[in-house]
Amino acid sequence: MKKFTVFSGFLGSGKTTAMMALTQYYTEHFAKAAMISNDLGHGVNLADNRFAQLSGCNASEMTEECICYQNEALAERLNSYYDSGCELIMSDIPGFGVGALEHVYHGLTAKFPGQFELAPFTVMTEPRIVELLRGGTAGDLEYIYDTQLEEADLIVLNKCDLISDGKKAEYAAWLSEHYLHARIICISALRGEGMEELSLALKNGKASMRRPDIGYGGNAFMNAMGQMSEYYLQYHATVCCNDFDGTAYLRSIAEKVRDDARDAGREVPHLKLLAWEPEGDFGKVDLIGTDRDIEVNHDFARPCTQIAVVINASAVCPAEELDSILTQAVKGISNEYQLELIVYKTECFGMGG
Numbered sequence: 001m002k003k004f005t006v007f008s009g010f011l012g013s014g015k016t017t018a019m020m021a022l023t024q025y026y027t028e029h030f031a032k033a034a035m036i037s038n039d040l041g042h043g044v045n046l047a048d049n050r051f052a053q054l055s056g057c058n059a060s061e062m063t064e065e066c067i068c069y070q071n072e073a074l075a076e077r078l079n080s081y082y083d084s085g086c087e088l089i090m091s092d093i094p095g096f097g098v099g100a101l102e103h104v105y106h107g108l109t110a111k112f113p114g115q116f117e118l119a120p121f122t123v124m125t126e127p128r129i130v131e132l133l134r135g136g137t138a139g140d141l142e143y144i145y146d147t148q149l150e151e152a153d154l155i156v157l158n159k160c161d162l163i164s165d166g167k168k169a170e171y172a173a174w175l176s177e178h179y180l181h182a183r184i185i186c187i188s189a190l191r192g193e194g195m196e197e198l199s200l201a202l203k204n205g206k207a208s209m210r211r212p213d214i215g216y217g218g219n220a221f222m223n224a225m226g227q228m229s230e231y232y233l234q235y236h237a238t239v240c241c242n243d244f245d246g247t248a249y250l251r252s253i254a255e256k257v258r259d260d261a262r263d264a265g266r267e268v269p270h271l272k273l274l275a276w277e278p279e280g281d282f283g284k285v286d287l288i289g290t291d292r293d294i295e296v297n298h299d300f301a302r303p304c305t306q307i308a309v310v311i312n313a314s315a316v317c318p319a320e321e322l323d324s325i326l327t328q329a330v331k332g333i334s335n336e337y338q339l340e341l342i343v344y345k346t347e348c349f350g351m352g353g
């Protein structure tokens with residue numbers, strides 16, 4: 001079997017966490033699986049991909065642009081995974097992206113007819129997004145939240161560990177009433193719950209290949225995309241003292257970004273901070289909104305002396321302002337920790353063009 005599925009869904013909804021859990025679960029229970037992280041930064045080292053690899057997942061990345069516009073490179077990557085014995089491959093798309101149903105599923109089918117078995121087009125969502133959509137309070141980003149779900153054959157309501165069973169049933173019912181073509185599955189990717197149902201839905205299910213009109217490139221699309229900016233930073237840090245706590249350092253940067261963005265009236269749907277040392281010990285910290293607590297997703301086991309750091313952010317903020325908030329936070333906190341930095345790559349751009 002040569003199954004492929006796209007995982008769409010908004011920033012921070014849990015695509016990477018779910019792909020990591022599913023890659024491992026599927027490999028243990030069904031057949032070898034692999035995951036691809038896709039984002040827009042130029043060059044290598046997405047935080048998502050490094051995190052998945054450091055966690056032991058069969059993972060790789062595709063960068064530069066959405067896989068929507070890389071049908072040939074994607075087909076080549078899929079074939080090399082199938083040649084190595086994989087039977088299920090999943091790739092995400094950038095978290096504010098829409099249109100992958102047309103660009104990836106229909107694109108691959110038109111260019112490589114019969115080569116790939118497309119599993120249901122999968123869209124991750126979470127309780128907070130359902131609440132915003134239900135309440136009509138999603139603002140300018142409503143187009144993205146709603147359109148992503150419109151494209152779904154399979155909607156995965158993630159983070160069910162955060163809500164009661166009653167709420168879970170209520171949200172699932174709301175989703176199935178509003179997105180009539182989609183099947184709904186409830187999971188907690190973080191706890192690994194729901195992986196069997198999700199595995200079977202992808203293994204046995206088929207893409208509908210629907211072509212919903214999503215107004216791609218229209219006013220609502222341009223307005224939503226025009227608000228978003230992306231930030232990518234990679235550096236190496238040398239530590240002065242032998243009690244350096246890498247996780248506390250990442251957390252301090254995340255707190256400063258959160259506070260500065262909130263004071264400026266900006267929103268940061270996802271900031272990822274990952275650091276690792278030469279022997280493979282690592283720390284991972286996430287911020288998924290300026291009204292949220294910082295989430296530590298992996299803790300350094302020991303103090304370290306040399307670290308590589310990757311920071312990726314997606315924000316509802318003009319690019320120059322996001323660049324300045326992030327640059328100041330990294331500089332200021334690194335000074336406090338007396339780190340010496342060698343910066344390899346820094347990039348910040350708005351999605352409005």
Ligand SMILES: Nc1nc2c(ncn2[C@@H]2O[C@H](COP(=O)(O)OP(=O)(O)OP(=O)(O)O)[C@@H](O)[C@H]2O)c(=O)[nH]1
Binds near residue numbers: 015018162189190270
């Ligand atoms: N409570 C809870 N948190 C979760 C769950 N799944 C993911 N998270 C957390 O949500 C945050 C974002 O998860 P990711 O998997 O990185 O989200 P993503 O959709 O890949 O985000 P982008 O790459 O920015 O599009 C992380 O801090 C995760 O630990 C879950 O099932 N329950």
Ligand SMILES: [Mg+2]
Binds near residue numbers: 017
């Ligand atoms: Mg991700």
